[in-house]
Amino acid sequence: MSLEALKEQAAIKAVSYIQSGMRVGLGTGSTAKYAILELARKLRDGELTNIVAVATSIDSERLARENGITVLDLDPTPLDIAIDGADEISPTLDLIKGLGAALLREKIVEIQAKEFIVIADHTKLVSHLGQKAPVPVEVVQFGIQSTLQRLSKFGEPKLREKNGELLITDNGNFIADLWFNHPNPTALERDLKGTLGVVDTGFFLGMAARAIVAHEDRVEEFSRA
Numbered sequence: 001m002s003l004e005a006l007k008e009q010a011a012i013k014a015v016s017y018i019q020s021g022m023r024v025g026l027g028t029g030s031t032a033k034y035a036i037l038e039l040a041r042k043l044r045d046g047e048l049t050n051i052v053a054v055a056t057s058i059d060s061e062r063l064a065r066e067n068g069i070t071v072l073d074l075d076p077t078p079l080d081i082a083i084d085g086a087d088e089i090s091p092t093l094d095l096i097k098g099l100g101a102a103l104l105r106e107k108i109v110e111i112q113a114k115e116f117i118v119i120a121d122h123t124k125l126v127s128h129l130g131q132k133a134p135v136p137v138e139v140v141q142f143g144i145q146s147t148l149q150r151l152s153k154f155g156e157p158k159l160r161e162k163n164g165e166l167l168i169t170d171n172g173n174f175i176a177d178l179w180f181n182h183p184n185p186t187a188l189e190r191d192l193k194g195t196l197g198v199v200d201t202g203f204f205l206g207m208a209a210r211a212i213v214a215h216e217d218r219v220e221e222f223s224r225a
């Protein structure tokens with residue numbers, strides 16, 4: 001089965017947790033896209049009604065609206081559920097996110113969800129964070145070389161590019177992908193957040209309540225202990 005099919009399977013399972021009347025956080029990326037499309041299908045087919053959503057990126061907001069989902073701005077009311085992909089999922093459901101550059105809005109939305117469900121194909125499972133991916137760090141544009149120098153204390157930061165230009169996030173910032181070799185993501189997250197010029201990081205620690213991961217032969221589901 002293709003990876004795309006696995007992503008779709010995980011997304012469809014996650015959307016089965018959405019009930020009519022819920023406020024839903026919509027993720028960003030190639031896996032979250034399938035959750036948005038499945039939610040839209042259920043609304044169209046009348047399997048769900050009275051759903052409002054908040055999106056974690058301009059792209060996801062556009063996709064949701066184009067498919068008939070009502071998207072509101074985030075306000076302080078809790079969301080019932082948020083569904084999103086991840087770049088790495090540890091055995092304790094800690095995550096690295098942001099290889100799609102949406103980490104800041106994702107964190108702002110998903111922290112407000114009563115239940116955050118992470119969805120993925122099996123290639124995202126790792127034994128420890130940083131095994132396969134750098135942690136994306138959102139940094140302000142001003143003084144970028146100074147911020148990169150401060151970040152180099154923690155690993156090797158590299159400014160992300162897209163189409164030959166520096167990538168600019170939905171929030172007008174840069175992304176520095178930081179390859180790190182640090183045994184304790186909680187301590188690293190604290191240090192990174194305390195670094196001048198850093199807005200936020202792609203560490204999502206203690207946030208996901210449930211993971212739905214599609215393998216070739218089964219869809220595995222596990223909850224935070």
Ligand SMILES: O=C[C@H](O)[C@H](O)[C@H](O)COP(=O)(O)O
Nearest residue numbers: 029030031085098100101102
């Ligand atoms: O910034 C992007 C997000 O954190 C994505 O959810 C993450 O990168 C996973 O994306 P994908 O499902 O495309 O692998």
